[in-house]
Amino acid sequence: MIATIELVIDLLLAFCVVLTAAIVFTKDLLLAVVLAGAEGVLVATVFYLLLAPDIALVQVAAGVGISTAFFIVGLRKIGRREE
Amino acid sequence: MMIATAGQLPYILVAIMASICIYAALFKSNLFKKMLAIFLLTDAVNLLFIIQGYRLGNSIPPIIPPGMDPSDFASIAVDPLAHYFVVTAVVIGLAEVATLTALIIYTYKHYGTIETKKIKELRG
Amino acid sequence: MSGWRGSLLGVLFVASMSSILVYAFLGYPELGFVRPLGEFYLFNTYNFENQDWWSASPNAVTGLLWDYRGYDTLYETMVFYVGIVAVAMFFEGHAKLTKTGGMTVIVRATARMVFVFILTSAFAITIFSIKTPGGGFQGGSIMAIAYIAIIVALSKGFLPEMNIDLEKAHIAKIIGLALIAGLTIVPVVYSLASGSVAYALQNQPKAWAPFGYPTYLGLTSLSGGLIIPIQLGEMVHVGMGFTIMFLLLTMKERED
Amino acid sequence: MLDIILLFSLGMFITTITLSMYRMVVGPTIPDRMLALDVISYGLTVVMGIIAVISGSPYLIVISFSLALWFFIGALYVARYMEGEQIGD
Numbered sequence: 001m002i003a004t005i006e007l008v009i010d011l012l013l014a015f016c017v018v019l020t021a022a023i024v025f026t027k028d029l030l031l032a033v034v035l036a037g038a039e040g041v042l043v044a045t046v047f048y049l050l051l052a053p054d055i056a057l058v059q060v061a062a063g064v065g066i067s068t069a070f071f072i073v074g075l076r077k078i079g080r081r082e083e
Numbered sequence: 084m085m086i087a088t089a090g091q092l093p094y095i096l097v098a099i100m101a102s103i104c105i106y107a108a109l110f111k112s113n114l115f116k117k118m119l120a121i122f123l124l125t126d127a128v129n130l131l132f133i134i135q136g137y138r139l140g141n142s143i144p145p146i147i148p149p150g151m152d153p154s155d156f157a158s159i160a161v162d163p164l165a166h167y168f169v170v171t172a173v174v175i176g177l178a179e180v181a182t183l184t185a186l187i188i189y190t191y192k193h194y195g196t197i198e199t200k201k202i203k204e205l206r207g
Numbered sequence: 208m209s210g211w212r213g214s215l216l217g218v219l220f221v222a223s224m225s226s227i228l229v230y231a232f233l234g235y236p237e238l239g240f241v242r243p244l245g246e247f248y249l250f251n252t253y254n255f256e257n258q259d260w261w262s263a264s265p266n267a268v269t270g271l272l273w274d275y276r277g278y279d280t281l282y283e284t285m286v287f288y289v290g291i292v293a294v295a296m297f298f299e300g301h302a303k304l305t306k307t308g309g310m311t312v313i314v315r316a317t318a319r320m321v322f323v324f325i326l327t328s329a330f331a332i333t334i335f336s337i338k339t340p341g342g343g344f345q346g347g348s349i350m351a352i353a354y355i356a357i358i359v360a361l362s363k364g365f366l367p368e369m370n371i372d373l374e375k376a377h378i379a380k381i382i383g384l385a386l387i388a389g390l391t392i393v394p395v396v397y398s399l400a401s402g403s404v405a406y407a408l409q410n411q412p413k414a415w416a417p418f419g420y421p422t423y424l425g426l427t428s429l430s431g432g433l434i435i436p437i438q439l440g441e442m443v444h445v446g447m448g449f450t451i452m453f454l455l456l457t458m459k460e461r462e463d
Numbered sequence: 464m465l466d467i468i469l470l471f472s473l474g475m476f477i478t479t480i481t482l483s484m485y486r487m488v489v490g491p492t493i494p495d496r497m498l499a500l501d502v503i504s505y506g507l508t509v510v511m512g513i514i515a516v517i518s519g520s521p522y523l524i525v526i527s528f529s530l531a532l533w534f535f536i537g538a539l540y541v542a543r544y545m546e547g548e549q550i551g552d
Contacts, residue, residue: 010096013093021103022488034496037500043129056526057349068540073457074115102224138241146522156249163267173344175290178290185294360539
């Protein structure tokens, strides 16, 4: 069971690396924001699996709830496409 | 000579994630992209803290169950110090994101663009 | 940097940077080692035999936040306050909250119901943070989500119906901060008045410093001294702070 | 018996999450990805609950049923953006 949880943590972190690369190299800023929200959910899951329930709570609230709101407000004012 | 073992694979993945974020924060031309990279860098550093405080084996969260002896608890629970640092760092990172968003909107109002290359041309 | 040369440079930068970071991180011990300071906190946080150093809270993170490292958290709160002031400097918008339609009726009804649930869970997470995971920062972020969802799904004009506008949010935030400051200063005042030893932000009585907040509410229910009221103050401060930031960012800017 | 049911449902939900991750990586439009993110989030909530039951730790289950409340809000923001109005008006 313990080894399985470690394997799951490694897989989720690898997926986080892929998402980070996608966020950096995409041209569509709205897509980048959505992928950042997905990465927030995955990071919160890693926190949960690493036995940190306090941080999983605040990480989901921060990564999906509040930061996405700020990003979307910014995008609404500056436009969606990157040159 | 240090050789990575399987238990240190999370460190390596977090290092790759952090270096991608540092690259984007330094070399990307779009200010919004820079802000996203800084936000993700915060996540990577938080992950490093929590992974370092984790304890292999039959570990439990840092909340003492009723009736457990404190010395037993101290020998199996994970590190609460890392959790403390991360709880405050997440909220401060969010305040930072809000401030940067305000700055970016202000820049866009002033120059009409948020690409650093174009802003440089506009200044002459 | 353009074309393949730019991407090659990027890959080279990421590779060299990550090898440096991996070299640094591998110096850490393998998973499974907890620092002696962390073990000290774990051992003492709810230790009945050693009541000089305990924090009367089974959740070690909560005890760490406001008892062992209360000063650090106090300054983190000040940094957050400066962030709010920085946003307010850029957008000193008009405080007129106009009421418009919002999204469709399904989304609006759902948002109203979920608002109540989220606010309740924020209070529960904050108040029971002594025994279960949670705390002031978590509760505050969740409270901010409730208000931001209302602003997005309905509109800013619905906030006065819920007895919140910009000025009231500022006032609530300052009340939360004043609660924290008051609970910090009370032991100092006590020590000046009675001539005995007491520390700022002192929670439980020590053998040489007799001042202490109550450990139990009633006879059995654990209250953890100053931790619960100070977490409530922190929750109101953080939640109202994010709500104010969001309101200011969505204001129409002044025409210069 | 209960162990078998728990492990079976864990496997089912992990399969769901994997399939939705494919949709999130490949999905051609933004709403596709947002819906996939929603499905992943609710699957993760259930998986968290099941892991808490298996490992027998009562403190971990607090997370799962409080997280289920505010996962959908990200989709709300993106929908509001797609409507093409200023946020908050």
